[in-house]
Amino acid sequence: MGSSEPLKLYWSSSKPNVGDWLSPRIVQAHTSREVVHASARRCEFMAIGSILHKAKNLPFSPRLSVWGSGYMHDGPPVKLKHRVHAVRGRLTAARLKNHCDLPCGDPGLLAARVFPHCAAAPVPGRVGVVPHYTDRDEPAVRRFVERVPGALAIDIFDDVEGFLCKLTTCSFVLSSSLHGLILADAFNIPNQWIRLSDRVEGRDFKFYDYYSVFDLAPPQFADLEQVGRAEIERLQRDYRRPGLEAVCDALAAAFPAEYR
Template identity: 40%
Template sequence: MGSKVLKLYYMMHQRRNPQNKTREFWGNFGDELSPLVVTYITGCDVRWARVRDADLMAIGSILDSLALTKVAHFWTRYRWRKTPLAIWGTGVMRETFDYPANNLNVLALRGPMSAARLHLKETNVYGDPGLFASELVPHSPKIYQLGIVPHISERTYEVTKQFCAAFPKALIIDVRKHPIDVLKDISSCDMILSSSLHGLVVADSYSIPNAWVRFSDKVLGSGFKFQDYAAGIGRPHMIAHRPEDIPKEPHALENFLKAPYQAIDVAGSNRALAQKLKNWM
């Protein structure tokens, strides 16, 4: 008898291949962590589904899909679904999002700011399921002094390469790689600079000192998702650093990152998240 099929919505982009005219689907490692984590916890046969057909939403700033997608809005808001769409560790991208959680089964959210945008006064469990990274892939041997995780929209920016010139043992991590390989790359670094939220979440999972850096203005949103994540794990306001503010000398960078870094209770957060999902199953 096969595993139970669980239909999961997560962000998948599509583009047309100009050579063979076929459609290609791709995500980045934060999006593609979602099915890996859900499979790890539930043991289900997890399959991608459209919002209107899905059982569950998990990793990603994808709650906006409920308002941006007319079909999704129709199916969820007006109760054409037989069972409510379950929300687990998901978050909102923009502070302008406004969607009362009618006919949604909210198991957990990324943070309290997302809860407010859903008109929820209280949610018992907050946290990003990307924190399960260190359970999916054990800690790798440390190879690099510094890992740089540019958002997928910034992967070609020259400014990220400046850090490689300053740090001989630096690695620019390509978020288009298989998510397991990205986790291995991040865990092999002593420190992480990232413009990708999940670069920071995964670094936290491995207790690696990290900082949010704005390499450009191309990343969508005003930083809402970063502050939401920080609030969800009990951290104060998260600072968005500009590249020019980051020390380019190894010892200075170590002091810059490690002195203020607050490790979080990853095991406790993950236990609470996992229990919510298992109870729903």
């Protein structure tokens, strides 16, 4: 607390998309220090993303702080030497042998608090489709946009504000990107997980991990080719995220005091 040194944050920069760029923006909103990128081996802080596997217990690696990160895959229990303040979900928490009763939730859920200027009045009938970056060229996306009046494809490689300003005009969102779903939840936009291919790394683990914080039954993905207006209306009616505000409050409170 009170340090003038930059906060060295790790986020994925290999194929940066809105989920990756979101991490420094959300962290910056919670700290007085300048946030700068650092490699996983040299960082002092990890936040948004399926990146916890990079927080290894290397002999000479620094002890770092983890706030809301998750694992990409299921796996054996791990004993981390790091300071874990929150993780993305209960499946990630279950893998950590020496950390219990952790606040759970993805810090992307705080986006509506950090970017209130991006909130827009939803356009009635507008359905946003957010493909994961590995799904951007899937023909099913183009066919859906052509088939469903008011459908809008939203590029996961847009900058954060540009992405959010498009997303918040939607009255419903379909996404194969986890952060498309998380950001829709952040702005209370009804949404549905879709699977467009088998290319998304980690398959279902990170989705189940994220949804575990809401005490809902494990979610089922939808087939975009089968989704029409009647199904969208049903999904809108059934949408709920119990305890969302409490999850956000707990996440914000869990941000480590020494970095504020």
